[in-house]
Amino acid sequence: MPSQTLLVDFPAVVKSKVLEKLDLFSILKLRKVCYNLRQFIDENPPKFNSCAVEVTTTPGECISINMKSPEIVSLVFRPDGNGCKMEWKVSYKVRKVVVEMGNYIDVFLRELEGIMKYHWRPVLKSFSIQQFEWDVRREVSEELTRIGCVHTDEVVFDGCSLDQIAAFLPFFNSDDLNKIRIEDLFKQEKEDQEDDIRMLNLQKIKQSEQWKNSKHVKIEAWDFYVKIRDFLNFEQVEIKCEMMSVQDIILIKESFLTSSRLDDFSIGLENYHDREQLYASFGFPSLPVDPETQEEEWFFRIPTNEDVLSIRDVPVE
Amino acid sequence: MSCEEPTTSPTPENNITVVSSDGKEFLLDLKLTEQSETLARLISNFEYDRTDVKKDPVPLGNITSAQMQKIIEWLQHHRYYPKWEQNDIHYSTSFTFETWVEEYLNIPNNEMFELLNAANYLNIPRLFSTICRIMASRITGKSAEQIRTVLNIKTDVKNDVYTGIPIQEDSSSSEDGMSEISLSPSPPPI
Incomplete structure (x- = not known):
């Protein structure tokens, strides 16, 4: 009698139980082990797989698919002559490298399709565009055009300019997109504006369905003034910028008292506003000022329900 | 007995x-x-x-x-262990x-x-x-080749009788000729 092979010869119910305990990456690897396992996995796709899949593109360098498995597993695709250099990394260490014929975007798309077929839902956790060099927009546009419509919960623009963000944003499915994160916003040089600090003009972006439908936004724009009206449609907002007018901070308070959507608003300012103006509007803080942290806190009753609005002012050295 | x-x-x-x-x-x-x-x-x-x-x-x-x-x-x-409880799916x-x-x-x-x-x-x-x-x-975390070793699966790969070099008898083990890294279920476009 031939000896039994672990897993392969297990009863279906047992096989399924083992598969349930595996991450997505391991299941995809298991498909390649033998015909029996591949057939079983394809006919009985594991149901409880909550592994997060993220895509990061670094124009001019590579595009990668990242999974937590439980270590960070990455598949990295780089253009290599007429082919594609493909790296398999575990916890950021390269485990294997191969070169395949064909355009790197084709190879990336093929692998992404294969992964998402077995993912518990066809939506990425995050799609990140990391722009470290200026003027490589063409490559990102080509990648996004080839993908067609990106289904992701979050999009991250790192080092991009506002014009680039406006051009890339329409590629993301607005029904799936919940979070927009803008990090290290690139300041485009304009001849007619010599100031180091300029107003953040979101005119091109805020008309998009993606901006209107998202619930969370996080923006890091240290060289900019920010107008708060651009962010009052979100549930959660985190802004880091150069400066904001006291009138805008008062507007946030008024919006919280009337909006059912706003939930959390955090602002980090490089140049702090005049506290006296805040006292004139808010009154003195509701709690005694902590002499060590200089933290101040106000409470306001929200007229429409029993919730209380809390505003904290925390100076940071 | x-x-x-x-x-x-x-x-x-x-x-x-x-x-x-x-x-x-x-x-x-x-x-x-x-x-x-x-x-x-x-x-x-x-x-x-x-x-x-x-x-x-x-x-x-x-x-x-x-x-x-x-x-x-x-x-x-x-x-004396407490009664077993099924873990949450998440x-x-x-x-x-x-x-x-x-x-x-x-x-x-x-x-x-x-x-x-x-x-x-x-x-x-x-x-x-x-x-x-x-x-x-x-x-988990292993390549297909390593998993084959763990599970003691040898059936998909046979050595060539003349050269002794492993040959792929069942295309599934090499994912239709694709590299070990590839995860895709379909063959690459030609």
């Missing part, structure tokens, strides 16, 4: 006798049988937990004496095990296979889940 006694000797009132497929009898403390849903249900149905009920030996036709011995070892070790699977469990399951593949089937048949969820986790821990 011989009669095996577990480490703690059960008294006639608080035990049942189970018979393995090769005819060996084992005295089992009723406290231990609580870990097996199959045995616990049987005991409840036949009211074997009552002292005034005659207890017939329970035949376990799918389980050999060697497997039963191994199972009893598990039941004894977990005698619970992140842990691949760390207590030393005793690692030593207990440090057994050849064929024994592991038999033990898992026995745990499934007797419905011992803690043991069943632990073996599944051990299996998963041996697979």
Whole structure:
């Protein structure tokens, strides 16, 4: 009698139980082990797989698919002559490298399709565009055009300019997109504006369905003034910028008292506003000022329900 | 027939006798049988937990004496553990095990296979889940080639009779000629 092979010869119910305990990456690897396992996995796709899949593109360098498995597993695709250099990394260490014929975007798309077929839902956790060099927009546009419509919960623009963000944003499915994160916003040089600090003009972006439908936004724009009206449609907002007018901070308070959507608003300012103006509007803080942290806190009753609005002012050295 | 006694000797009132497929009898403390849903249900149905009920030996036709011995070892070790509860589906699977469990399951593949089937048949969820986790821990993070070694699968690859170089007999093992890294289920576009 031939000896039994672990897993392969297990009863279906047992096989399924083992598969349930595996991450997505391991299941995809298991498909390649033998015909029996591949057939079983394809006919009985594991149901409880909550592994997060993220895509990061670094124009001019590579595009990668990242999974937590439980270590960070990455598949990295780089253009290599007429082919594609493909790296398999575990916890950021390269485990294997191969070169395949064909355009790197084709190879990336093929692998992404294969992964998402077995993912518990066809939506990425995050799609990140990391722009470290200026003027490589063409490559990102080509990648996004080839993908067609990106289904992701979050999009991250790192080092991009506002014009680039406006051009890339329409590629993301607005029904799936919940979070927009803008990090290290690139300041485009304009001849007619010599100031180091300029107003953040979101005119091109805020008309998009993606901006209107998202619930969370996080923006890091240290060289900019920010107008708060651009962010009052979100549930959660985190802004880091150069400066904001006291009138805008008062507007946030008024919006919280009337909006059912706003939930959390955090602002980090490089140049702090005049506290006296805040006292004139808010009154003195509701709690005694902590002499060590200089933290101040106000409470306001929200007229429409029993919730209380809390505003904290925390100076940071 | 011989009669095996577990480490703690059960008294006639608080035990049942189970018979393995090769005819060996084992005295089992009723406290231990609580870990097996199959045995616990049987005991409840036949009211074997009552002292005034005659207890017939329970035949376990799918389980050999060697497997039963191994199972009893598990039941004894977990005698005072809290009742097993199924983890939430979003619970992140842990691949760390207590030393005793690692030593207990440090057994050849064929024994592991038999033990898992026995745990499934007797419905011992803690043991069943632990073996599944051990299996998963041996697979996770490995390449297809390494998994083949772990599972002892050799059938898909054959050596060329002339050169001795491994050849792909079943295309599935190389994913239609694609590289080891590739995860895609479909062949690459031409």
